[in-house]
Amino acid sequence: xxxxxxxxSGAVSAAIRAHGGEAYPHECCGALIGRDGRVTxxxxxxxxxxxxxxxxxxxxxxxxxxAEQRASSIGAxxxxxxxxxxxxxxxxxxxxxxxxxxxxxxxxxxVAEGQPAAMTVxxxxxxxxxxxxxxxxxxxxxxxxxxxxxxxxx
Amino acid sequence: xxxxxxxPTPLRPYTGKxxxxxxxxxxxxxxxxxxxxxxxxxRPHLYNEAGQLRSFVNVYVNDEDIRYxxxxxxxxxxxxxxxxxxxxxxxxxxxxxxxxxxxxxRDEVKRYSRHLIMPEVGMEGQQRLxxxxxxxxxxxxxxxxxxxxxAAAGVGTxxxxxxxxxxxxxxxxxxxxxxxxVGRSKLASAKDRLHSLNPEIEIQTYETALSSxxxxxxxxxxxxxxxxxxxxxxxxxxxxxxxxxxxPNVYGSIFRFEGQASVFATEGGPCYRCLYPEPPxxxxxxxCAEGGVLGVLPGIIGTIQAAEAIKLIIGxxxxxxxxxxxxxxxxxxxxxxxxxKDPDCPVCGANPTVRALIDYEQxxxxxxxxxxxxxxPAAIEEITPIALKARLDxxxxxxxxxxxxxxxxxxNRIAGSVLIPLGDLPARFGELEADREIIAQCKSGVRSAxxxxxxxxxxxxxxxxxxxxILGWIDAVDPGQPKY
Numbered sequence: 001x002x003x004x005x006x007x008x009s010g011a012v013s014a015a016i017r018a019h020g021g022e023a024y025p026h027e028c029c030g031a032l033i034g035r036d037g038r039v040t041x042x043x044x045x046x047x048x049x050x051x052x053x054x055x056x057x058x059x060x061x062x063x064x065x066x067a068e069q070r071a072s073s074i075g076a077x078x079x080x081x082x083x084x085x086x087x088x089x090x091x092x093x094x095x096x097x098x099x100x101x102x103x104x105x106x107x108x109x110x111v112a113e114g115q116p117a118a119m120t121v122x123x124x125x126x127x128x129x130x131x132x133x134x135x136x137x138x139x140x141x142x143x144x145x146x147x148x149x150x151x152x153x154x
Numbered sequence: 155x156x157x158x159x160x161x162p163t164p165l166r167p168y169t170g171k172x173x174x175x176x177x178x179x180x181x182x183x184x185x186x187x188x189x190x191x192x193x194x195x196x197r198p199h200l201y202n203e204a205g206q207l208r209s210f211v212n213v214y215v216n217d218e219d220i221r222y223x224x225x226x227x228x229x230x231x232x233x234x235x236x237x238x239x240x241x242x243x244x245x246x247x248x249x250x251x252x253x254x255x256x257x258x259x260r261d262e263v264k265r266y267s268r269h270l271i272m273p274e275v276g277m278e279g280q281q282r283l284x285x286x287x288x289x290x291x292x293x294x295x296x297x298x299x300x301x302x303x304x305a306a307a308g309v310g311t312x313x314x315x316x317x318x319x320x321x322x323x324x325x326x327x328x329x330x331x332x333x334x335x336v337g338r339s340k341l342a343s344a345k346d347r348l349h350s351l352n353p354e355i356e357i358q359t360y361e362t363a364l365s366s367x368x369x370x371x372x373x374x375x376x377x378x379x380x381x382x383x384x385x386x387x388x389x390x391x392x393x394x395x396x397x398x399x400x401x402p403n404v405y406g407s408i409f410r411f412e413g414q415a416s417v418f419a420t421e422g423g424p425c426y427r428c429l430y431p432e433p434p435x436x437x438x439x440x441x442c443a444e445g446g447v448l449g450v451l452p453g454i455i456g457t458i459q460a461a462e463a464i465k466l467i468i469g470x471x472x473x474x475x476x477x478x479x480x481x482x483x484x485x486x487x488x489x490x491x492x493x494x495k496d497p498d499c500p501v502c503g504a505n506p507t508v509r510a511l512i513d514y515e516q517x518x519x520x521x522x523x524x525x526x527x528x529x530x531p532a533a534i535e536e537i538t539p540i541a542l543k544a545r546l547d548x549x550x551x552x553x554x555x556x557x558x559x560x561x562x563x564x565x566n567r568i569a570g571s572v573l574i575p576l577g578d579l580p581a582r583f584g585e586l587e588a589d590r591e592i593i594a595q596c597k598s599g600v601r602s603a604x605x606x607x608x609x610x611x612x613x614x615x616x617x618x619x620x621x622x623x624i625l626g627w628i629d630a631v632d633p634g635q636p637k638y
Contacts, residue, residue, distance in 0.1 A: 027245050056245035056400055058421070061212045061219070064240055068163065078163045081242050096244035098469070099210050101164035102199055106244070128198055 006079070006105045006121045007038040010140030015042040017116035020084035020109045023047070029057040029083040031067035032105060035076045042082065043067050056095070057083045080105030080121075087112060090120040092131050100124040105134060157230055159189055160237040168195040177236075182213055183226040185236055200238070203274075204471055209422065210241040243421070255281035256310070262354055266308050279468035280308060286467045289313035289376040291364060291392055293344040295447065296382035296406050298330040299456030300463070304380075305348040305355055307464055312348065313358040313376055316340045323638065327449035364388055366511035369395040378463050380404045382456065384442055386433045387514035393418060393426035394511055397502045404462050406455040411448050411483040413455035416474050416493065417462050419502065423475040428496035433518040444597065448483055455481065534606045536621045537593060539630040553592045557605040558624075562597065566624055566635040576601045579608060588614060595620040595627070597638075 008016070012032075019028045019042070031043040045067065047057045059067075059081065071078045081104060085091075090110035092100075100106060102124050109119045119138070122131040156178045161169050169175055175192070179185040186207075190197040200211050207213070213220045214237040220228045230236065258266070258280060269275040269283075288309050290297050293316040304312055318340050320331045328340075335343040341359040348357050360372055364383075369391055373379055379401050381392045389407070396403035396419040403418040405426060418425045458479065465471045478491040500507045537545075545552060554571035556563055563573045574582050576596070586592065592614060594602035599622055606617045620627065628635045 029242070029244075056421070057243065059240075059242035061214070061239040061241060064162070064242060071163075081244075083244055085245070093245065099241075099243040101162075101210075101240055101242065103164045103167050104242075126195075 004037050005135035005137045006032075006107070007137045007139060008032075008107075009034075009038070009040050010138070012039045012042045013119065013138040015044070016082050016107065016109055016119065019044050020086075020111040020116045021114060023084060023086075024111045024114045025086045027057040027084050027086060029059055029081060031059075031064075031070070031078055032080040032082055032107060033067070033071045033074070033076050034079050037079070039079055040076065041070075041074070043070055078104075080107065082107035082109065084109045084111045084116075090118040092122050096122075097124070097128075097131060100128070100131070102126065102128075106131070107136065157185055157232065158235050159185060160235065162238055162240050164240065165196055165199060165238065168199075169193050179230065181226065181230060182215065182220055182228045182236065185230060186213070186226070202469075206472065210243055212239045212241055213237070214239060256284045257281070258284065259354075262308065265352075265354070269307070274470040275468055279470065282467050282469075283308045283464065284310040286378070287311040287313070287376045288378045288380060288463055288467075289315065289373060290380045290382055291315050291388070292382035292384070293328075293330055293340045294318070294324065294382060294384065295327045295408060295442070295452030296456040296459065297344075297380075298328045299453050300380050300382055300406075300460045301330060301344060301348055302351060303457055303460035304463060305352045305357075307460070308352065309355060309463075309467070311356045311358065311376075313360065313372075314341055314344055315360045315362065315364055315372060316344075317361055317363045327447065327452050329453070364391060366391060366514065369511060370399060373399050373401055376401065378402050378404060378466055380459050380463055381406065382459070387518045389426065390433065390517060391511065391514045394501050394508060397425050397427075398509075398511070402466055404459045404466070406452075406459045408447050408451045408455050409442060410445055411451065413451050413481040413483070415455055415458045415462070415479045415481075416477065417466070420466075420473070420475050422495065424493045424495040425499060425502040427501050428499045429478065429493055431496070431500065435519060444601070451481075451483055454483070534603050534610070535618045536599075537618045538621050539627045542593060542620060542627070543631045551590065553586065553590050554620075555586070555592050555594050555602075555605065556624075557594060557596050557602050562638070565638050566628065568595065568624065568627055568632075571595065576605050579605055583609060583612060583614075586614070589616075591616040591618075593618050593620055596623045598623040598625050 019030060027047055029047050030045045032039045033041040033043050045059050045063045048060050068078055085108055088110065090108040092106065092108060096106065106122045107119060110117045119136060121134040121136040123134050125132055156176045158174045159177055160174050161172060166173060175189060177185045177188040179188050190200065200207060202208050215223065215228055215230060216234050220226065263270065266280050269280050270277055286309050288304055290301050290313065293301065293314050301312060301314060320335045320338050320340055320343055322336055324331060325333060330347050331340065331343045339361060341361050345357050345359055362368060373395050379392060379396050381389060381403055383389055383392060393403055402420045405418050406415045462474050465473050476493050478493050480489045497503050554568050556567060556571040556573045557576040557579065559575050560573065592609065594606045594617060596602040599619060602623060603619045606619045609617045625637055628637055
């Protein structure tokens with residue numbers, strides 16, 4: 001997981017950044033669909049949180065099912081989810097950790113004053129104690145942006 | 155014969171890549187127990203440390219969410235299909251980044267040692283408390299125990315909102331303040347008390363009346379809001395601001411011998427408006443100043459609020475979300491009502507109609523900024539205490555009708571007045587002579603205005619209301635009597 005890079009196709013990384021910019025100042029979210037560690041589709045979802053979309057996102061069960069169905073319909077798998085951190089670093093929060101699922105890549109894109117910036121990926125540790133920073137490869141562009149301080153959370 | 159449980163993608167590595175597993179049991183709880191016995195590594199992802207299903211784990215029996223059935227006790231028939239479906243949540247959250255938690259000093263380790271040795275708190279929980287920011291609305295009856303226990307527990311930043319000064323009548327229950335504090339601002343008094351309790355924490359004070367104009371700005375930097383208010387407009391304001399900002403609202407209220415507590419406005423949980431969409435008609439529910447309150451009651455309810463705030467911070471136990479606790483001190487009984495999130499709630503429902511803070515005085519049917527001795531309705535003629543005294547001295551034949559409760563009447567009264575409590579008036583107005591001029595009177599003029607209105611509605615024509623009630627009378631005419 002954390003030792004394998006997550007690869008985003010050029011179209012996917014552009015789509016995630018665009019979605020983060022459009023949703024600003026709210027958080028955007030979506031599913032990452034592909035196979036063998038390479039994401040070929042960013043499946044945008046609506047942020048249904050009732051906790052204030054500026055600092056939270058929520059994918060409901062129905063949307064989760066839609067994402068799994070979309071994945072299986074194109075013979076692919078759900079590899080994780082992405083969301084944006086408006087005016088916050090691309091670094092997972094305690095809240096992200098508390099709500100994380102194992103074996104999913106959590107891609108976070110920072111959006112500073114409406115402009116998409118750093119993108120990172122994180123994997124939940126097996127014992128749920130923290131996230132491990134992952135390697136993100138954006139095809140057709142710069143490799144992983146390393147400005148989020150790696151290290152253990154909590 | 156067993157049942158199939160469908161396993162979502164992120165959990166399949168724990169089930170040997172299978173997307174469905176056959177399990178046995180008669181209820182959802184038994185099926186899940188069987189599942190986690192077979193595949194033990196699933197357990198921490200489905201259940202929290204307290205053994206409850208995590209909030210973002212949804213379990214469906216044939217497309218029905220078990221939250222709307224019998225939860226984990228939902229019975230399962232052979233052949234039913236169970237699905238575990240993730241909610242995926244996250245976000246920048248309240249603390250912008252899950253930064254390194256603040257370390258505890260040697261003194262702090264000593265101070266919090268009784269927390270640190272419990273697994274539910276431990277070092278991690280105590281560090282979470284230190285990093286936490288809690289805002290307490292009101293530094294009075296409920297705010298006193300809330301602020302004192304949260305300060306003692308080591309909540310790193312405690313905010314207090316109040317604009318009042320300490321009065322003698324507060325001391326019966328507001329244990330933040332002492333007799334030498336009478337006349338001081340409540341916030342100055344509270345700050346001294348809390349710092350003497352725990353100098354390690356930061357105390358922010360906001361000497362202002364909470365309003366629609368300032369609430370969002372005040373709440374924004376805090377993780378949790380504790381409602382220690384004593385009136386409906388502020389209660390709705392606190393609730394709506396919490397929903398709009400996504401902050402849990404740790405609610406408590408008290409009246410006479412009864413108290414209530416709950417946790418509103420959490421993710422997926424109900425809010426105050428899911429329970430009470432509309433405020434009661436003005437005057438129907440008396441305030442503590444009108445109806446009284448057992449001094450120890452805010453101590454009980456406030457400590458419940460403090461316990462709930464601490465549980466939310468450390469993430470332990472079962473919070474009072476979707477549960478409404480009612481406490482009766484006379485019978486010494488707790489009751490619990492189940493609360494559901496109202497999908498049509500005007501604030502937290504699927505299609506909210508309230509998307510910004512409104513005018514809560516108006517929403518609650520009160521005139522804007524009514525002072526404590528609210529103005530009587532215009533239709534009722536008033537008489538001032540001075541004018542009443544002059545007429546009594548002249549020998550005018552007036553009936554002074556005191557509509558307070560008997561225990562209030564025993565504290566102070568106007569000589570010669572007749573006592574009929576407001577609630578008894580509809581049954582007893584026949585005792586009054588219809589042609590005699592009546593001066594209705596209560597503590598401050600609110601109840602007596604309603605009494606006068608009622609008397610007019612049943613045919614009395616010569617009714618007036620004593621302006622300012624017995625308090626006004628004592629101030630202007632008879633300063634020798636005690637006030638309450």
